[in-house]
Structures are given as structure tokens and as C-alpha cells.
Amino acid sequence: MPQYQQPPSWRLEGGGQILDLETAVKDGILGGGAGGCGLGSATCEKVDLKKMIEELEPVEDVPSVFICPISLEPMVDPVTLCTGQTYERFNILKWLSMGHLTCPTTMQELWDDAVTPNRTLHQLIHAWFSQRYLRFKKRSEDVQGRAAELLETLKKVKGQARVQALKELQKMAVDHSSVQKTVADYGGVALLTSLLGPFTSHAVGSEAIGILVNLSLDSEAKVNLMQPAKISLVVDMLNEGTIDTKINCTRLIEMLMGEKDFRSEIVSSLSLLAGLMRLAKDRRHPNGTWTGLSLLKTICSHERVRGLIVSVGAVSQLVELLPNLSPECLELALHILDDLSTIPEGRVALKDCPRTIPNAVRLLMRVSESCTQYALSILWAVCKLAPDECASLAVEAGLAAKLLLVIQSGCSPELKQRSAELLKLCSLNYTATLFISKCKLTRTIQ
Amino acid sequence: MLSLVLDSMGSFCSRQKPYNEADTEENEQDAEIERRIARETKAEQHIHKLLLLGAGESGKSTIFKQIKLLFQTGFDEAELRSYTSVIHANVYQTIKILYDGAKELAQNESDSSKYVVSLDNKDLGEKLSEIGSRLDYPYLTKEITNEIKTLWNDAAIQETYARGNILQVPDCAQYFMENLERLSEADYVPTKEDVLYARVRTTGVVEIQFSPVGESRKSGEVYRLYDVGGQRNERRKWIHLFEGVTAVIFCAAISEYDQMLFEDETKNRMMETKELFDWVLKQSCFENTSFMLFLNKFDIFEKKVQKVPLNICEWFRDYQPMASGKQEVEHAYEFVKKKFEELYFQSTKPERVDRVFKIYRTTALDQKLVKKTFKLVDETLRRRNLIEAGLL
Numbered sequence: 001m002p003q004y005q006q007p008p009s010w011r012l013e014g015g016g017q018i019l020d021l022e023t024a025v026k027d028g029i030l031g032g033g034a035g036g037c038g039l040g041s042a043t044c045e046k047v048d049l050k051k052m053i054e055e056l057e058p059v060e061d062v063p064s065v066f067i068c069p070i071s072l073e074p075m076v077d078p079v080t081l082c083t084g085q086t087y088e089r090f091n092i093l094k095w096l097s098m099g100h101l102t103c104p105t106t107m108q109e110l111w112d113d114a115v116t117p118n119r120t121l122h123q124l125i126h127a128w129f130s131q132r133y134l135r136f137k138k139r140s141e142d143v144q145g146r147a148a149e150l151l152e153t154l155k156k157v158k159g160q161a162r163v164q165a166l167k168e169l170q171k172m173a174v175d176h177s178s179v180q181k182t183v184a185d186y187g188g189v190a191l192l193t194s195l196l197g198p199f200t201s202h203a204v205g206s207e208a209i210g211i212l213v214n215l216s217l218d219s220e221a222k223v224n225l226m227q228p229a230k231i232s233l234v235v236d237m238l239n240e241g242t243i244d245t246k247i248n249c250t251r252l253i254e255m256l257m258g259e260k261d262f263r264s265e266i267v268s269s270l271s272l273l274a275g276l277m278r279l280a281k282d283r284r285h286p287n288g289t290w291t292g293l294s295l296l297k298t299i300c301s302h303e304r305v306r307g308l309i310v311s312v313g314a315v316s317q318l319v320e321l322l323p324n325l326s327p328e329c330l331e332l333a334l335h336i337l338d339d340l341s342t343i344p345e346g347r348v349a350l351k352d353c354p355r356t357i358p359n360a361v362r363l364l365m366r367v368s369e370s371c372t373q374y375a376l377s378i379l380w381a382v383c384k385l386a387p388d389e390c391a392s393l394a395v396e397a398g399l400a401a402k403l404l405l406v407i408q409s410g411c412s413p414e415l416k417q418r419s420a421e422l423l424k425l426c427s428l429n430y431t432a433t434l435f436i437s438k439c440k441l442t443r444t445i446q
Numbered sequence: 447m448l449s450l451v452l453d454s455m456g457s458f459c460s461r462q463k464p465y466n467e468a469d470t471e472e473n474e475q476d477a478e479i480e481r482r483i484a485r486e487t488k489a490e491q492h493i494h495k496l497l498l499l500g501a502g503e504s505g506k507s508t509i510f511k512q513i514k515l516l517f518q519t520g521f522d523e524a525e526l527r528s529y530t531s532v533i534h535a536n537v538y539q540t541i542k543i544l545y546d547g548a549k550e551l552a553q554n555e556s557d558s559s560k561y562v563v564s565l566d567n568k569d570l571g572e573k574l575s576e577i578g579s580r581l582d583y584p585y586l587t588k589e590i591t592n593e594i595k596t597l598w599n600d601a602a603i604q605e606t607y608a609r610g611n612i613l614q615v616p617d618c619a620q621y622f623m624e625n626l627e628r629l630s631e632a633d634y635v636p637t638k639e640d641v642l643y644a645r646v647r648t649t650g651v652v653e654i655q656f657s658p659v660g661e662s663r664k665s666g667e668v669y670r671l672y673d674v675g676g677q678r679n680e681r682r683k684w685i686h687l688f689e690g691v692t693a694v695i696f697c698a699a700i701s702e703y704d705q706m707l708f709e710d711e712t713k714n715r716m717m718e719t720k721e722l723f724d725w726v727l728k729q730s731c732f733e734n735t736s737f738m739l740f741l742n743k744f745d746i747f748e749k750k751v752q753k754v755p756l757n758i759c760e761w762f763r764d765y766q767p768m769a770s771g772k773q774e775v776e777h778a779y780e781f782v783k784k785k786f787e788e789l790y791f792q793s794t795k796p797e798r799v800d801r802v803f804k805i806y807r808t809t810a811l812d813q814k815l816v817k818k819t820f821k822l823v824d825e826t827l828r829r830r831n832l833i834e835a836g837l838l
Binding site for chain 1: 787804807818819825
């Protein structure tokens with residue numbers, strides 16, 4: 001994925017930013033060597049250049065003359081066509097090998113298919129990147145040094161000083177990926193984990209979690225974090241923190257759940273489940289909604305916890321939430337409800353909620369095939385439980401027409417089969433003519 | 447004509463002057479009183495009301511004493527001395543309960559022989575039992591102390607103590623019995639620890655006002671803490687305190703799962719706490735009140751849970767022991783915590799689920815622990831305040 005973002009005002013066909021002489025001279029790009037390999041071996045320089053570009057990604061404000069018009073990425077081996085346009089060698093060769101005999105940018109027919117290496121441009125690109133690279137490395141070292149310092153400080157101080165150190169470390173970890181490695185190398189993970197306990201203040205805990213969630217945690221660290229006292233703390237912060245804290249705590253628990261020895265008792269906490277529902281329902285923060293629903297879905301995959309999820313009233317709350325969710329969140333929410341419909345309490349809760357049937361029917365064939373699948377499954381569960389009551393409600397809500405749509409659509413055969421079965425179930429209480437009238441498609445469109 | 451009116455107006459006014467002056471003075475005073483009432487009402491609003499609730503002997507008063515020691519001037523010598531009679535009373539009460547208990551067990555238990563007090567100590571027992579039943583206890587002299595010590599060390603009494611859960615042996619029993627020599631000194635002044643262990647059934651309401659000291663300065667929050675009696679007959683006095691409460695600190699002694707109530711020996715204490723907590727949660731005046739649940743007496747729980755299974759208590763009958771040793775203690779504690787959490791969510795209407803509910807593990811006798819715990823409580827309440835004011 002090209003990371004280079006071209007400001008919208010720049011256009012590749014002329015009028016782009018020119019690397020002006022002044023900058024070039026001032027930055028030493030034109031004068032003074034960039035060091036490294038000599039002029040001759042392009043290959044040697046290419047490897048270095050490639051590495052630098054990779055490490056510096058994403059780079060802002062790369063001069064547009066350095067960018068290949070085909071891939072929109074900085075050129076490592078620029079070659080020029082007879083039209084005078086320069087491209088990345090690999091890309092233009094590919095273009096030509098596909099049988100095109102034109103210059104991609106000017107659309108002119110090529111009278112000569114030779115590609116000439118543009119050594120001048122290559123040197124400029126190399127120099128520019130080298131400079132940036134050196135600057136980056138220096139800054140990185142500074143940051144890494146500071147991170148190591150902060151970790152040492154954390155071992156000694158308490159109270160407000162501790163909070164401040166954590167805040168600074170968190171900011172650095174977010175801004176610089178190199179800090180994450182430093183933290184890991186200096187035993188930061190164990191240190192941060194040790195700060196979490198039954199007497200950790202919210203201020204300290206939320207900052208520590210903010211750092212941990214951005215690191216890659218090994219198995220040992222995860223097991224350490226799964227201690228009940230630490231999990232309790234995370235759950236408390238999830239319930240009481242700012243939206244960022246809530247999201248961090250949720251993400252951390254999701255990370256722990258990926259661990260091999262994860263036991264479902266750890267997430268069998270009513271406070272956690274209630275807190276996640278609250279997060280999911282918060283309309284002001286859509287990314288919080290997604291994060292909360294995502295964890296709930298993961299938790300729901302553990303059958304033993306499903307009863308608890310139902311007992312915090314999640315079913316009716318999720319059903320009420322459905323009309324307002326984005327497509328990604330919708331899929332998560334429906335998946336959860338579908339999982340909950342597999343247990344008796346879940347089915348009863350779905351049946352008792354008056355909006356289940358109308359909302360589910362509305363979602364059939366509306367968003368995606370998987371959403372349709374889940375919605376259908378939920379309707380099945382509810383209608384099976386109380387056919388007399390629910391079937392009529394569903395039909396009134398326009399279920400029959402929707403099911404016909406499914407059957408006629410390009411959905412999977414299993415889905416069509418289920419739809420047909422559900423249609424049959426719902427039609428039992430109706431005479432043929434009455435039922436057909438209910439299937440009128442116009443009603444669905446309304 | 448006009449001048450006449452003017453003149454008379456003048457004299458009329460001057461005659462009125464003293465009355466006006468008096469009026470103005472009164473008005474001034476009224477205004478001043480109004481201002482003071484307004485100021486104090488405003489100040490009151492910044493005072494956070496904290497309520498210590500819980501069944502009898504759950505540790506409310508101990509927490510109360512701890513707060514006094516931590517954030518007020520503590521106990522001065524006069525106050526410390528005032529506890530001497532209480533402590534001595536506790537000693538007499540304890541030994542009486544144990545001796546009478548031994549007699550009862552000797553009659554009713556199948557292995558009665560181990561509860562029979564040795565002949566030598568029988569007379570001592572009778573004497574001490576008689577003293578313990580008086581309204582006024584004599585001062586603890588060296589002589590009586592030795593007698594009590596001898597009786598305490600009797601095998602039968604020790605056996606009875608091991609069955610302490612079916613009697614009403616106070617939790618301070620062992621501590622005081624081990625310190626008998628010190629307690630009976632002529633110039634005995636109770637230590638802070640002694641005061642914390644001293645057991646008096648609270649009756650009525652006690653309150654203190656304090657400001658928790660922050661790191662470098664006072665945090666500015668002012669709390670008023672109310673302590674109440676926990677026994678059933680005291681609870682009718684609670685309702686008067688229920689308005690405008692910032693937070694309820696509900697104390698539940700988790701070590702009591704195998705004990706019966708003082709006021710009703712047929713009722714299990716844990717079941718009583720469960721029903722009481724349920725009742726408190728459902729009170730309409732606590733809709734927006736934060737709930738801090740202190741699962742107290744963890745030190746006693748720790749030791750007990752390894753000997754007495756949790757499922758002895760009806761509420762905990764589905765408990766399944768996992769490991770042994772320290773891990774088992776943690777497992778048992780987590781189980782109890784989950785039960786209380788379950789109870790909270792069952793008793794709380796969905797609209798109210800947003801109020802703060804936190805569980806803390808406490809040992810009220812440990813000052814450091816109480817200080818740490820209270821710091822967390824303070825932080826939570828301050829954050830809640832900021833969130834409600836829209837600042838977070």
C-alpha cells in the first residue's frame with residue numbers, strides 16, 4: 001500500500017512541487033556526497049535506498065519528481081523513456097510487457113522502447129532519503145534513550161511522579177514504534193504489569209494499560225495479566241475511565257483472550273459485561289461501539305458465558321441498538337444475538353423484546369449476506385420458540401416478502417433452504433390466499 | 447398650608463426615626479442571618495456524605511475509628527483511656543461466653559468429654575461466669591488475670607473456642623487473651639491497636655467530618671462519615687440518614703459464613719448480610735449513590751476458608767474447591783466476590799446500572815490497608831464528581 005499521500009492540489013502532469021535549488025543546496029543534496037557506495041554500482045545504492053525508504057515509511061513531503069507516476073511511490077531505480085518521462089524500472093517494464101507501446105503519462109506512442117537509467121535522479125533521491133534517514137536515526141536514538149530513562153524512573157518513584165512518567169512514556173510509545181522495542185528490551189512489560197494490582201490508582205492504571213496495549217505481549221506476560229486482581233482493575237477502569245481508557249482496556253482483554261490457556265472464568269464478570277454493553281451503546285463514540293461489540297462477540301464464543309451476557313439485559317439493549325449501527329457493527333451485533341439465541345434464556349429474551357422481530361425482518365437482504373444469515377437465524381429461533389405468537393408478528397412485519405427475496409437471490413443454498421423452511425412455518429396459520437397477500441413485494445419496498 | 451405639612455412631615459419623620467433605626471438594625475440582622483444560611487447551605491453542598499452500613503459486627507465502627515486515626519487528630523490520651531473499661535469488659539464477656547459455651551457443649555455434644563472443664567478450673571469458671579453476668583465489671587487485677595489465663599488455657603475451653611462459630615465469641619477474643627498481662631497493668635493505657643480491637647455495639651449514629659490529605663496538599667474534598675448500629679433493632683434509625691448520600695460504604699464480613707446472628711441465633715450471618723445488601727441496593731433514595739462494598743475481615747477469612755468449607759453457607763453451596771493453600775484462598779475470595787457482584791446486578795434496575803459500584807478487599811484492623819483503600823475510594827468519588835460536572 002503506498003503510504004505516500006500527495007496533497008490534493010498537486011497533479012502529476014506538470015505543476016508539481018519542484019525541488020528548488022535553494023533547498024537542494026541548503027540541505028546539501030546537490031553539494032557534498034551522500035556517502036555510501038560510489039557512482040558506479042547502482043545495485044549497492046539501490047539496496048540501501050530501498051531499506052531507507054522502508055524504514056522511513058510513511059514519509060511526508062517527498063518531492064513529486066521522485067515519485068513514480070505508475071505506483072505513486074518513491075523510485076528506487078528510475079529509468080527514463082524516450083518521451084523524457086521517468087518511471088520506476090519494474091513498473092514501466094511491466095507496463096511494456098503487457099503489450100502497451102505508449103508512455104503512461106503523456107499517452108504518446110513510443111518510437112523507441114529503450115529505457116535509460118536516470119542516474120542523476122537516482123543520486124538526488126538517494127541523497128534526499130539519506131539525509132532524512134540520518135535525522136530519523138538520531139531522533140530515534142534520543143527517543144529510545146529517553147524511554148529507557150523513563151523505565152528506570154518508574155522503578156523508583158511513586159504517586160504523581162509515577163503518573164507523569166507513565167504519561168510521557170505512553171505518548172512516546174504511540175508516536176514512535178522504536179520505543180515499543182525499547183520498552184520490551186528493558187523489561188518494561190513486566191514492570192508495567194507489576195504496577196497493576198488491587199491498590200493501583202486509576203491514574204496510574206489507565207496510563208500503564210495505554211502503554212501495554214500498544215506492545216506485543218508474549219505468552220508469559222499475558223498469563224501474568226490474567227491474574228484475577230489485575231483483571232478486576234482493568235474491568236474497573238473500563239467502567240470508570242475516559243473513552244480512550246475504555247477502548248484500551250477492551251483491546252487489552254481481547255489480546256489476552258487470544259492466549260492458548262485462556263479460561264472463560266476470567267471474563268465471566270457481570271461488571272465487565274455490563275461495562276461493555278455501556279460502551280457499545282455510547283452513541284457519541286462509534287469506535288468505542290465497534291471495540292465493545294468486537295470483544296462481546298469474542299466472549300460470546302465461549303458458551304458458558306452466554307447466560308451471564310443475557311442476564312445483564314444485553315439482548316434487548318442490542319436489539320434496540322440495531323437500527324443505529326454501521327454495517328461493521330451490525331454484523332457484530334447480529335452475530336452476538338445469534339450466539340445468544342442458542343441458549344434458552346437468550347431465546348426467551350429475544351422473544352420478549354418487542355423490537356426483535358421488526359428489526360430483524362428489516363435487516364434481511366439489506367446489508368450483507370452474513371447479516372441476513374444471522375437475522376434469519378434469530379427469527380428462526382424466536383418463531384420456533386413461540387410459533388403462534390411470533391409467526392404472525394413476523395408476517396405482519398413483512399417477513400414473507402423478504403423470505404421470498406432471499407429464496408430468489410444469489411445467496412447460499414443453505415440460506416435459501418432455511419428461508420423456505422421458515423416461510424413454511426409462518427404460513428401454517430394462514431390460508432393460502434391471505435398468505436399470498438402478505439407476500440406482496442410492494443409492502444417490502446414500503 | 448404646605449409649610450405646615452412639610453413641618454409636620456419633618457417632625458413626623460423624626461418621631462419615626464428611632465423606629466426606622468430599629469427596623470434597619472433588625473433588617474441588617476435578618477440579612478446577615480440569611481447570608482449565613484446561604485453560605486452554609488452552599489458549603490454543605492460541597493460536603494460529601496458517606497454512610498457506613500452493614501450487619502452487626504461487620505467492621506463499620508473499626509473503619510470509622512481508622513478514618514479518625516488517619517485523617518483527624520487521632521485519639522488523645524483521654525480518649526484512649528476511655529476505652530479501658532470497654533476492653534476489660536470484652537475480656538470478661540469473652541471468658542464467660544467460653545465457659546458457658548463449654549458447659550452447654552458438654553451437655554449436648556456427642557463427644558462431650560472434651561468440653562468438660564477440669565475440676566480445678568471449674569470453680570474459677572463459675573466465679574468468672576458470675577462476674578461476667580454483672581452490669582458493672584471489676585477492674586482487671588493481676589489476680590483475676592491469672593485466673594482468666596488459667597481458664598483460657600484449659601483444654602476444654604480451647605476446644606470450645608475452636609467451635610466459636612456456633613457461640614457468639616467476639617473476633618477480638620484471641621487478641622485480648624494473648625495480651626492479658628499488658629491489659630491488667632496498673633497504669634494501663636490502651637494502644638491504638640487495642641482501641642481498634644475493642645468491641646462495643648454501636649447504638650444510634652456517630653459522625654465525623656474530615657478532609658483526606660492529598661499528596662502535597664489537602665485535596666479540598668470534605669467528607670462527613672456516619673457510623674450506625676448494625677443489629678436489627680438499630681436499622682430503623684438508618685432511614686433518617688438516607689437523603690443526599692454521596693456514597694454508601696457497605697461492610698460485609700466475609701469470615702462470617704459459618705456464624706449465626708447475635709440477635710437471632712437461628713439466622714446465618716452471611717444470609718443476613720445478603721438480604722440486607724439487597725434491601726439497601728433497592729432503596730429509591732440511593733438511585734445515584736455510589737456503592738463501595740468492603741469485603742471485610744479478610745485476615746480471618748484467609749485462615750478459616752482452609753478449614754471450614756464455604757458451602758456450609760446456603761448462598762455459597764455451589765462452591766467447588768480447586769486447589770489448596772494460598773491459591774485456594776484466592777479462588778474462594780473470587781467466588782465470594784462474584785456472588786456479591788451477581789447480587790448487585792440482580793438487585794439493580796437496568797436504569798441504575800450506571801451508578802458506581804466497586805468491591806474492595808479489606809482488613810479493617812490494618813491501618814495501612816485502610817489508608818490505601820480509602821485513597822482509592824476518594825479517587826473514585828472525585829472522578830465521579832468531575833464526570834458529573836462534565837469536566838472529564
